[in-house]
Amino acid sequence: MSKATDKRIEKNSNESEFVLRLKAIVETAIDGIITIDENGIVGTMNPAAAQMFGYSEDEVIGQNIKMLMPPPYRGEHDGYMHRYKETGHAKIIGIGREVSGRKKNGDVFPLRLAVSESWIGDTRIFTGIIHDLTEVKAAEEEIFRLNQELEQKVAERTEKLAEVVNQLLKTNQQLQSEIQERKAAEQALLQAQDELKKSLEKERDLNELKSRFVSMASHEFRTPLSTILSSVALISRYQEKDQQPQRDKHIERIKSSVQNLTGILNDFLSLSKLEEGKVLCQPETFVMQEFCSEVLDEVKSLLKNGQQLSHHSPPEAMEVFLDKRHLKNILFNLLSNAIKYSEEDKIIECTLESSDDAVLIRVKDEGIGIPKEDQPYLFTRFFRAHNAINIQGTGLGLNIVKRYVEMMQGKISYQSSLGKGSIFLVQLPSRME
Numbered sequence: 511m512s513k514a515t516d517k518r519i520e521k522n523s524n525e526s527e528f529v530l531r532l533k534a535i536v537e538t539a540i541d542g543i544i545t546i547d548e549n550g551i552v553g554t555m556n557p558a559a560a561q562m563f564g565y566s567e568d569e570v571i572g573q574n575i576k577m578l579m580p581p582p583y584r585g586e587h588d589g590y591m592h593r594y595k596e597t598g599h600a601k602i603i604g605i606g607r608e609v610s611g612r613k614k615n616g617d618v619f620p621l622r623l624a625v626s627e628s629w630i631g632d633t634r635i636f637t638g639i640i641h642d643l644t645e646v647k648a649a650e651e652e653i654f655r656l657n658q659e660l661e662q663k664v665a666e667r668t669e670k671l672a673e674v675v676n677q678l679l680k681t682n683q684q685l686q687s688e689i690q691e692r693k694a695a696e697q698a699l700l701q702a703q704d705e706l707k708k709s710l711e712k713e714r715d716l717n718e719l720k721s722r723f724v725s726m727a728s729h730e731f732r733t734p735l736s737t738i739l740s741s742v743a744l745i746s747r748y749q750e751k752d753q754q755p756q757r758d759k760h761i762e763r764i765k766s767s768v769q770n771l772t773g774i775l776n777d778f779l780s781l782s783k784l785e786e787g788k789v790l791c792q793p794e795t796f797v798m799q800e801f802c803s804e805v806l807d808e809v810k811s812l813l814k815n816g817q818q819l820s821h822h823s824p825p826e827a828m829e830v831f832l833d834k835r836h837l838k839n840i841l842f843n844l845l846s847n848a849i850k851y852s853e854e855d856k857i858i859e860c861t862l863e864s865s866d867d868a869v870l871i872r873v874k875d876e877g878i879g880i881p882k883e884d885q886p887y888l889f890t891r892f893f894r895a896h897n898a899i900n901i902q903g904t905g906l907g908l909n910i911v912k913r914y915v916e917m918m919q920g921k922i923s924y925q926s927s928l929g930k931g932s933i934f935l936v937q938l939p940s941r942m943e
């Protein structure tokens with residue numbers, strides 16, 4: 511088989527993998543995604559959009575998109591498409607706006623619509639991303655109603671408060687005889703307040719954890735999705751043969767963004783399974799040197815310009831009985847972190863050692879290091895060091911690594927100097943009990 515054939519096979523394989531990943535993202539997106547041709551005929555519709563409008567995908571695909579529009583949008587759509595093809599003047603394309611949609615049962619609901627235009631060969635398609643605003647509008651109305659009720663209650667309670675204050679002034683003289691009882695009550699109240707304070711602190715910690723999760727997930731998902739959307743839109747502009755480098759550049763950006771999304775989803779799934787106790791150890795016998803070489807080969811694709819992977823291990827085979835999947839997650843995470851937090855032209859070292867029925871894995875980098883004040887929180891969920899805020903990540907990796915290490919009866923430790931790099935040492939038994 512020729513080298514050219516090998517390259518075509520590899521390219522087709524990569525493109526197939528990319529298409530599957532992109533399809534998975536579209537199929538699981540919480541917002542509706544619909545594509546139409548230049549005549550307004552629906553080509554694709556993801557499950558979120560079908561559920562939003564109350565149709566099955568088969569009922570909509572092949573039909574004119576205006577079936578999902580209430581008057582007056584329904585009657586204006588064909589004319590709008592015709593004028594756009596004739597003049598190129600767009601009212602919605604490339605501009606998000608609020609419109610109304612019509613469900614199968616005839617209900618009309620508010621939505622936000624963002625439409626982009628792209629070309630596949632000689633075929634022009636329009637992609638609409640739809641977000642249901644029903645709950646948002648209902649919430650706005652509810653807030654308005656509650657505000658009105660609150661203003662009325664404030665006025666009523668202010669009046670009642672004035673009455674209560676007058677009554678208190680009259681009865682205050684009668685309370686002198688109850689001072690001792692009140693002191694005892696105050697002591698009990700202080701004790702209750704202390705217990706309440708502890709409960710509130712726990713609740714605050716939980717809310718902070720939730721807030722950090724929402725903030726992180728929102729940012730980490732939005733960034734790669736925005737990159738994918740912008741690159742897809744830009745690719746359609748490079749139609750000439752000599753513009754292939756520009757197309758390749760955006761294709762690589764899309765691939766990288768999809769890989770980032772996959773990594774984030776894997777972290778969330780791993781954490782969810784660990785929290786639910788669904789992760790079990792399934793040890794098997796394998797040779798550490800061979801296993802390590804496989805992981806290193808996968809990690810090489812993440813290397814930055816000039817970075818090098820240095821691997822050292824004993825010449826004699828290190829046969830172990832461990833969970834291969836968990837160990838791969840541990841080593842891949844530590845190596846990818848070393849690459850991510852190191853600059854170009856740096857060396858990342860991976861060393862294997864065996865000692866007293868134990869296996870030692872040492873990963874060293876010459877990266878940015880971990881600030882001393884952040885080190886106590888390094889394995890905390892969603893924690894990001896101050897000097898790593900602008901580097902993409904979920905803050906879950908090391909927390910998951912530590913859990914996997916402990917599940918395999920091992921220990922993890924580290925040394926780090928700010929601006930000089932970090933060393934992570936994982937110690938595992940050669941054979942799990």
